[in-house]
Amino acid sequence: MKKKPIIIGIESSCDDTGVSIIKNRSVLSNIIIHQKIHKKYGGVVPEIASRLHDQNIIKAVQKAIFLSKINLDQIDAISFTLGPGLIGSLLVGAAFAKSFSMGLGIPLLTVNHIQAHILSHFIQNANINNSYPKFPFLGLVISGGHTQIIKVNDFFKMEILGSTLDDSVGEALDKIAIMLGFSYPGGPIIEFFSKNGNDKKFIFSKPMVRGLDFSFSGFKSDVSQFIKKQLKINALFVKQNIPDICASIQKIIAEILLEKIQKAILKTGISRIVLAGGVSSNHEIRRMFMSFAKENKRCEIFILKKKYTTDNGAMIAITGLLKYERNLHDSIHVTPYSKFKIF
Numbered sequence: 001m002k003k004k005p006i007i008i009g010i011e012s013s014c015d016d017t018g019v020s021i022i023k024n025r026s027v028l029s030n031i032i033i034h035q036k037i038h039k040k041y042g043g044v045v046p047e048i049a050s051r052l053h054d055q056n057i058i059k060a061v062q063k064a065i066f067l068s069k070i071n072l073d074q075i076d077a078i079s080f081t082l083g084p085g086l087i088g089s090l091l092v093g094a095a096f097a098k099s100f101s102m103g104l105g106i107p108l109l110t111v112n113h114i115q116a117h118i119l120s121h122f123i124q125n126a127n128i129n130n131s132y133p134k135f136p137f138l139g140l141v142i143s144g145g146h147t148q149i150i151k152v153n154d155f156f157k158m159e160i161l162g163s164t165l166d167d168s169v170g171e172a173l174d175k176i177a178i179m180l181g182f183s184y185p186g187g188p189i190i191e192f193f194s195k196n197g198n199d200k201k202f203i204f205s206k207p208m209v210r211g212l213d214f215s216f217s218g219f220k221s222d223v224s225q226f227i228k229k230q231l232k233i234n235a236l237f238v239k240q241n242i243p244d245i246c247a248s249i250q251k252i253i254a255e256i257l258l259e260k261i262q263k264a265i266l267k268t269g270i271s272r273i274v275l276a277g278g279v280s281s282n283h284e285i286r287r288m289f290m291s292f293a294k295e296n297k298r299c300e301i302f303i304l305k306k307k308y309t310t311d312n313g314a315m316i317a318i319t320g321l322l323k324y325e326r327n328l329h330d331s332i333h334v335t336p337y338s339k340f341k342i343f
């Protein structure tokens with residue numbers, strides 16, 4: 001019988017050190033070390049992030065190996081995030097992965113972080129659907145660093161249909177949260193306060209962006225101006241209206257995303273939608289997409305379990321596995337890139 005491949009995946013593109021070991025498509029261990037220190041600064045400080053990856057990566061690898069109950073010599077290949085991301089952070093993961101590959105004499109597999117977010121749906125039991133999406137489908141990647149609609153024809157045949165022209169949706173949520181006095185990352189806090197809010201209380205205008213692109217920087221400025229204006233009238237405005245402000249913002253964001261996906265469905269004729277990225281753990285976004293699928297019987301929505309939405313090592317390991325199965329090995333001389341590259 002053919003041996004089931006064992007892959008270790010290393011994620012270090014931003015402020016989470018993720019290490020995961022998978023066997024075939026099932027996760028044996030998935031360690032994430034979050035860098036909480038960035039809360040203090042209201043956002044990720046690149047130099048601190050790099051140093052902490054350097055401090056944490058060995059600990060994360062040791063823990064992942066221990067929990068997976070495998071021996072080092074059983075690992076068939078190592079995959080790591082090549083980009084996009086913070087260059088200092090990426091270099092830590094790359095240097096580790098290259099050394100590990102050389103030391104054990106196993107193949108090195110590079111991973112595009114955005115592709116990995118989408119391909120996390122091919123980890124066994126990673127989504128709430130408990131099934132793998134069939135090709136072709138539309139991937140909506142909504143995270144702290146990215147907002148993109150991607151047509152996925154096959155595992156490594158992807159085409160970008162739309163991207164944000166400025167801020168990502170997660171970045172906009174995090175910056176709005178800071179304006180409201182919350183700490184970083186603000187997305188989950190906005191979700192928390194929205195629970196008891198009236199989402200129709202405040203109306204914010206939606207950005208007018210043609211085609212399948214997005215823009216969130218104007219939306220963020222509108223919210224900022226609105227809050228400043230209200231605070232001049234009533235200094236306690238934010239304090240007195242937190243749930244309604246949060247619910248109204250969350251609702252508009254969910255509507256912007258759903259409207260773009262509806263446009264993408266019309267344009268491509270593809271109505272299988274795969275959500276990924278940290279923002280896709282938001283309950284209102286999930287609810288609106290699921291209710292859209294319920295009303296449109298031909299539409300299918302795939303949603304990840306929360307632990308697989310934000311950056312993690314398992315998404316890098318599964319992408320590595322899919323490359324390994326196709327003999328898509330990479331050279332030891334590769335170097336990470338910070339900016340987005342077409343697949």
Ligand code: AMP
Pocket residue numbers: 142143144145169170171173174185186187188191277278279280281282283309310311
């Ligand atoms: P990622 O870049 O994929 O690791 O995701 C991190 C981003 O997701 C940050 O911008 C968070 O604020 C955002 N985020 C995480 N959970 C939620 C949530 N429940 N609602 C909205 N945004 C969220």
Ligand code: MG
Pocket residue numbers: 113117143144145277310311
């Ligand atoms: Mg990400």
